[in-house]
Amino acid sequence: MAQKAEPSGTQVLAKESANGARTTNGVAAPKKDKIKDFSSEGVADNDIFMLPASDFQLLGLLTAVAALVRLFRIYQPSSVVFDEVHFGGFASKYIKGRFFMDVHPPLAKLLLTLAGWLAGFDGNFDFKDIGKDYVEPGVPYVAMRLLPALMGVMTIPTIFLTLKATGCRTMTAAMGAGLVIFENGLLTQSRLILLDSPLIIFTAFTALAWTCFTNQHEQGPERAFDASWWFWLVATGLGLGATVSVKWVGLFTIAWVGSLTLVQLWVVLGDTATVTPRLLLKHFLARLFCLVVIPLTFYLGLFAIHFLCLVNPGDGDGFMSSEFQATLNSKAMQDVPADVVLGSRVSIRHHNTHGGYLHSHNHMYPTGSKQQQITLYPHKDENNVWLLENQTQPEGLDGPIKGSNAWDTGEPIPIRDKTVLRLYHTVTDRRLHSHDVRPPVSEADWQNEVSAYGYEGFEGDANDYFRVEIVKSLSDGAAAKERVRTIETKFRLVHIMTGCALFSHKVKLPDWGFEQQEVTCAKQGTLPNSIWYVEQNEHPLLGAEAEKVNYKNPGFLGKFWELQKVMWQTNAGLVESHAWDSRPPSWPVLRRGINFWGKDRRQIYLIGNPVIWWSSTAAIGIYFVFKALSVLRWQRGFKDYENINFKRFDYEIGTSVLGWAFHYFPFFLMQRQLFLHHYFPALYFAIVALCQVYDFATNRISSLGLRNRPAVGRGGIAIFLAVSIVAFTLYAPLSYGNRWTQSACNKVKILNTWDFDCSVFPTELSQYSVDAPSAGNAAQTAAPVAPGPSDKGGQDQNVTPQPAAEPSVSRVEKVEYRDQDGNILNEAQVKELEGKVSFETRYETRTRVIDADGKEVADGPVGAEGVAPPHPDVERLPETAPDVADNDGRGSPATASPEDDVSKEKSVENVDDGRPKPASEPSEATR
Secondary structure (H helix, E strand, C coil): CCCCCCCCCCCCCCEECCCCCEEECCEECCCCCCCCCCCCCCCCCCCHHHCCHHHHHHHHHHHHHHHHHHHCCCCCCCECCCCHHHHHHHHHHHHHCECCCCCCCCHHHHHHHHHHHHCCCCCCCCCCCCCCECCCCCCCHHHHHHHHHHHHHHHHHHHHHHHHHCCCCHHHHHHHHHHHHCCHHHHHHHCCCCCHHHHHHHHHHHHHHHHHHHHHHCCCHHHCCCHHHHHHHHHHHHHHHHHHCCCCCHHHHHHHHHHHHHHHHHHHHCCCCCCCHHHHHHHHHHHHHHHHHHHHHHHHHHHHHHHHHCCECCCCHHHCCHHHHCCCCCCCCCCEECECECCCEEEEEECCCCCCEEEEEEEECCCCCCCEEEEEECCCCHHHEEEEECCCCCEECCEECCCCCHHHCCCCCECECCCEEEEEECCCCEEEEEECCCCCCCCCCCEEEEEEECCCCCCCCHHHCEEEEECCCCCCCHHHHHECECCCCCEEEEECCCCCEEEEEEEECCHHHCCCEEEEEECCCCHHHHCEEEEEEECCCCCCCCCEECCCCCHHHHHHHHHHHHHHHHHHCCCCCCCCCCCHHHCCCCCCCEEEEEECCEEEEECCCHHHHHHHHHHHHHHHHHHHHHHHHHHCCCCHHHCHHHHHHHHHHHHHHHHHHHCCHHHHHCCCCCCHHHHHHHHHHHHHHHHHHHHHHHHHCHHHCCCCCHHHHHHHHHHHHHHHHHHHHHHHHHHHCCCCCHHHHHHCCCCCCCCCCHHHCCCCHHHHHHCCCCHHHHHHHCCCCCCCCCCCCCCCCCCCCCCCCCCCCEEECCCCEECCCCCEECHHHHHHHECCECCCCCCCCCCEEECCCCCEECCCCCCHHHCCCCCCCCCCCCCCCCCCCCCCCCCCCCCCCCCCCCHHHHCCCCCCCCCCCCCCCCCCCCC
């Protein structure tokens, strides 16, 4: 039956007609005695393109409010914040064309680069340090922040239209939009140069497209394969491709759509009345093309653009194979002679870790034999050149020919399997040498030191002899399995006297070894880490007519697949604990946030709106209770599922809860570092489910008595939004980095696990008027300070001069003890645990110097409090050699060893790779 229009002029709700079918816009669905095809009962045509003008006007108003909230003071702070260090740095590398490795796919990073490039960014700003000023060097950081902010704004119309597509009334859709607008966590992430805002909008767009397609599909065979049906199916595929191209979290979205697709096909399969086998195949192929081929093509296309942009060597090429690196500019290699012969000048590369070339330089080990160091060095260098000698010098007319050029005459003698060699370092006139001495770093019994020993004219000794053992399973081609050939032959170098094999693994030498990768001689080392091959090969007897070889070009698909494996391995390796990490059980209850940034007595702390967060979690719980009871009642023979509203509640809200589950529960299986922001896609689905539950309760379930009292439903929405806005306002200073006071901060600290530090704020807002300048400006205005008398003869010239401070009254130190879940322990609990457990430092609370008025006085370099620890998702850099002088971006070669390394190797590896990890202070940010 037709329904009277609402006073507001908004779209009329879908209600049950007398025959049980839902109606929309006053038009009753045709009566059916029984559903005989795959269409669903109680489904109306919720075409979002046919909404009344009043809905679009309201949508425009909500979008404008969202823009005001998202863009408010987006210029603040005017310095590098949190992970802008990394994702802004990636934009610089894209513009410069320098290859880098990140665990996330490239779409969002490419969009951020495009925004910066269109605004005039030239890539010369390196985003190296948190707190580094944007304004003085003219970085268009506002334009780059605008991209995620505008994507955050677009999430509001997306959730509004999604709720309308599910059949919710306009006021419910407006409530959903309002909840996303005033969710503090989503706001904070969308105002910085980060990847989460693009991830959320593409996830939301995919949910919208799939919801619209499902609505078309459920109307039955008459709507199948029409223009609207195809439009939304293709849009879903594009959304899936975009989502997974931002972060691999998009795989969860693919799993959600895929599971619902199987349900649809199962229902279609059961329609024997209207669906022929040919039509069933058409349904399957249409979904296969749109939901598999289109996303895969989109994903591949983004990496094609990625490779086109990054054509120069950079700090990420060391993660990749030699074949991959050879495709980069200046890393390509000229064809070289194939056969390696006695007297060849070669560079020998480690096969497994990609750590670089066998290398020596005129510096000695500080311990052990104190002979010349042997390392792996990632760059091409004359110190990588070794001359391959036989055990004895070649014979001439007057006896043995002396000198390193003895093999430059006569017939070339190939090096075959089991040949015993000496390796002569041409620059320092020493030979590769090993002996029963423990290495300076890996002091294990099964490891021997490798050094360079001798002098020019020295004949050497027996400890210089190494036997070539060709590894035929890894060598390419029949000839390469019989004799050593450049690139193609993989071999081991076994020390004759001790039986150990030349070996390298992911251990870096200290400063005295220039942080280059350690080389040892391992008696029981794993096979992959003792494999080597010749890359460069020169010999006077191998002229232009000699057979040449070069690296095989892996092609696009080869490079693509290799990069996916490296991304996966690196991502899986992020298992160390972190100061601000949290585990999935804590996310739905908002147990802990993330400290993003702090400076000048301001703070940005990622925390959600507790009203919205906990309400959405309650909605998920309501559905689980409903589902449990419905299954029990079904088992007892109740006919609940004969009620159309009951079935629609189960399917529609179940679809959203399934989306929440797919984006939440997989994190329980992950051992890597996890943080609150990983919950944001699941939060979006939880908000959708909350709105759907509210709409059913107030509009579609007649037994509750609210369907005929729309004013009650509208009043509930108004009250709920008002409470949410109040909560948003209370926590807004943490989202925007605005001024705040200690008392206001303490009042809203509901949970003691919320570890934002209220003591960093002043006691009165008026105290902000006497703040010291920001770090960016302080660096410009600080005057030189004359050195004063001290034991060291004056202040270090490399230390930033300190501004004059008011006399300090006290130095306040704050130390917190927490359990493994982040709960703060009081003194009694700590005392009770002493001697029973061990305490370790996860992060340190900084010492604050306070004057008589409670104002913090600078105690260290200006802006030092803005420095953040490394980001786990992007800071898993390979072990490196020191940066080269010209900063060509190749200073970070990879040395990741295989997962099957035995435990005895791990026992001698430096887990923290020798680099100091900065403490996480209350004003610092980690992710």
